[in-house]
Amino acid sequence: QKEVEQDPGPLSVPEGAIVSLNCTYSNSAFQYFMWYRQYSRKGPELLMYTYSSGNKEDGRFTAQVDKSSKYISLFIRDSQPSDSATYLCAMSGSTGGFKTIFGAGTRLFVKA
């Protein structure tokens, strides 16, 4: 079993839709939860991070962490074609020396 599971998609939605991206994990020691956006042939860029459980909102993006279920989500409201990219979840914790573990990434296509 992988430490972090993420559906690779692709996920195709119309412009303006609400997008829900999710990851599950198995290591209860994870404390930091991040979402990265990666455009084709580019390096990832940090979108949001959350420490422990709870929600965090930044503009059209909302990150949720449910540690009891070992489940994290990223919601994108009013999706735009420019949101088309691969979204990677990532996690880190005290075990393994705070090594960051990445999900496989979900490819998102937002159609105009």
Add this chain to the structure above:
Amino acid sequence: GAVVSQHPSWVICKSGTSVKIECRSLDFQATTMFWYRQFPKQSLMLMATSNEGSKATYEQGVEKDKFLINHASLTLSTLTVTSAHPEDSSFYICSARGSGRAIYEQYFGPGTRLTVT
């Protein structure tokens, strides 16, 4: 935000030759740099972690004699793929973190696409 550059962005080499990839932090001092490998439609796989002035720590299964990492200064780390073979063809990405920075303050370079013929 912090900027990390990589050079070259794309390289083609013949089997058996060596290739060096540079990773630079342009506007901050990177005490720790990470090297990742990414295959198409797959996640980032950490290859090694390097701290400035120290030997790199390699992940299990990564050949340290094949993937030579040097982090000689606070702004530069290099990855040399020695005796490259077609199976080494991949997208290599570095990231950097400054001293005392949080775990999520890891900034990625744009990546280097290596093709070995």
